[in-house]
Amino acid sequence: MRIALDPGSRDAPPRVRRLDEHGVPLGDVEVLPDLFAVARLEKEHAPRWVIARPRTYRRLLDAGVEVARAHDVELTEGLLVAADGHFGQPHGLAAAVARLEGRTPAADPLRDDDGPPALFESGPVGDELADVVAVHAAQQARLTDPRMRLLVAAESAGGLVAEEMRATGLPWRADVHDALLTEALGPRPVLGGRPPKLAVLAAEVDAAFGRRVNVDSPAEVLRAFGRVGVELETTRSWELKGVDHPAVAPLLAYKELARLHTAHGWAWLRTWVRPDGHGRGRFHPEYVVGGVVSGRWATRGGGALQIPKAVRAAVRADPGWKLVVADASQLEPRVLAALSGDHALAPDEDDLYAALAAREFGDDRAKAKLALLSAMYGAGSGSAAQLMGRLRKRFPAAMAFVDDAARAGEEGRLVRSHLGRTCPPARPGHEEPAAARARGRFTRNFVVQATAAEWALVLLADLRSDLRGAGSPARLVFFQHDEVVLHVPAEAAAATADAVQAAATTAGRRLFGATPVRFPMQARVVDGYDEH
DNA sequence: TAGGTCAGCGCC
DNA sequence: AAAGGGCGCTGACCTA
Structure with missing residues (x-):
């Protein structure tokens, strides 16, 4: 059974309507006394909740209610609109309704929040429950392809996980973070100036040039050189590394530490880590499901997907708890092997690059890795393009697959992932050869990256479902493209690691059926995120 | 002063 | 060595 939900507002109670699998109402609108009544329906019927994100689930979580399954009409609308080649069109609930009624959709509201509709929104305030029911029915009618249905289910589950992770937060020890900043930068400057070690390095750069140089200004540094x-x-680091001048060493050291200070220093810590009152803290990033064209997630606030290795020691399990850190090994080449049916590309080995190096590149692993990455990113020229040529001979089907995707992009055709996420079409008026080639590199990468993102999404959905079904106390606390982190009582850590690996295998099967390509996941049980 | 873009670098 | 895909965030710098 499916149940459409309007969570209501301060002035209006929540309302639901039961639906069949096609979205046809099974009865009348029911008014609930409060959001907690959703928990009762969840327990009785375990329905798939038809909701508009993210305000709905965020409010359920705030009320202490979790649900197992969802169909998110807004995320789904985004997938369907893109599938029609209309990427970038609005896909919020109001826009979906407008489309149903044959009107031109207005732009989506800038931000989804959990408040009631604004007083002076353009047009009359609609009936959210009726809108959700209508849009869902239309979407179900369109969702005939089983792969697309899997994508919709996984994307919707992702919406649930994202809100749960935001609410739970990533365990973050402010004291550990502060200690490693002090170690690297010297004591925290009281009035917000340069930390001592940065000041020393800046002075060394000045001395080497024999004059005052603003090391934070690339233009000034260029002039000084x-x-x-x-x-x-x-003034990029790799270019500076080739320069023989006494200013280079302190400048490179300065850039590295300055980066730590500005991006993940004390200001970041104060802004983004919320103390929980027990000497611990939590980092609560907001995840934006489907925020990237390829289906990868984005985040808003705090740069959660760019946590540098230098501060990961601050991510520590609570006393008596562990972190389970799991990342997929060489996901993208495995995905390409499964997509293209070129199974020789992904033999039954843990290290594909080493295996490829042994067979083709004289045991030079770095060369093998570069060749494979170039195949998926597109190399324009130079030695990387030469390496690709050797792959083309050895793995003709795999290379033909990405070459086809590149050609489609160059010719302005639509390209889709394995489950049916659609790459936005090229903007008209960019037919110059250079733009077309850039477009080709984009679509070449899209088919692999977007399918890899689908694999990860399905993994996440299955893992969440398995853990819930087993009554596990483990909490998902972080997700980054091909990596998950769970926070779990120590006694449940080993079982959780097993669950992650099982979910990885399941995800491979759900996407590709009986493929011989394996999708191994390394799961480690640790106290700190920096441990390997 | 407020806003945009750019350069640079962190992550996958 | 340093080229090829995707992002977010910061300070510098420029414009209105």
Whole structure:
């Protein structure tokens, strides 16, 4: 059974309507006394909840209610709109209703929040429950492809996981973070100036140039090098590394530490880590499901998907608890092997790059890795393109698969992932050869990256479902493209690690059926996220 | 002063 | 060595 839900507002009670699998109402609108009544329906019927995200589930969680399954009409609308080649069109509930009624949809509201509709929204305030029911029925009628249905279910489950992770938060020890900042930068400056070690390095750069240089200004640094006879294109680290000048060493050291200070220093800690009152803290990033064209998630606030290795020691399990950190091994080449049916690309080995190096690249693992990455990213020229040529001979089916995707992009055709996520079409008026090639690199990568994101999404959905079914106390606390972190009582850690690996195998089967390609996941039980 | 873009670098 | 896909965030710098 499915149940459509309007969570109501401060002034209006929640309302539900039971639906069959096609979205046809099975009865009248029911008014609930409060959101907790949802928990009772969940227990009785275990329905798939038809909701509009994220305000709905966020409010359920705030009320202490979790649900197992959902159909998110807004996430689904985004997938369907893109599938029609209309990427970038609004896909919120109001836009979906407008489309149903043959009107031109207005832009989506800038931010989904959990408040009631604004007083002066354009047009009359609609009946959210009726809207959800109508949009859902139309979507179900369109969702005839089993792969697309799997994608919709996984995307919707992702919406649930994202809200749960936001609410739970990633365990973050502010004291550990502070200690490692002090170790790297010196004591925290009281008035917000440069930390001591940064000041020292900046002074060393000044001394090397014999004049005052603002090390934070790339333009000024370029001019300073120009004056001493060193002509640089940029001040990027890799370019500076090739320069023989006494300013280079302190400058590189400065850039690295300055990055730590500005991006993940004390200001970040104060802004993003909320103390829980027990000497611990939690980092609560907001995940944006489907926020990236390829279906990868984005985050809002705190740069959660760019936590540098240097501060990961601050992510520590609570006393008596463990972290289970699991990442998929070489996911993208395995996905390409399964997608293209070129199974020789992914033999039954844990390290694909090493295996490929042994067979083709004289045991040079770095070369093998570069060749494979170039195949999936597209290499324009140079040695990488040469390496791709060797792959083309050895793995013709796999290379033909990505080459086809690249050609489709260059010709302005739509490209889709394995489950049916659609790459946005090229903007008209960009037919110059350089733009077309760039487009080709984009679509070449899209088919692999988007399918890898689908695998990870299905893994996440299955894992969540398995853990719930087993009554596990483990909590998902972090998800980053091909990696998951769970926070779990120590006694349940080993079983949780097993569950992750099982879910990885299941995800491979759900996407690709009886493929011989394995999708191994390394799951480690640790106290800190920095441990390997 | 407020807003945008760019350069640079963190992550996958 | 340093080229090829996807992001978010920061300070510098420029414009209105």
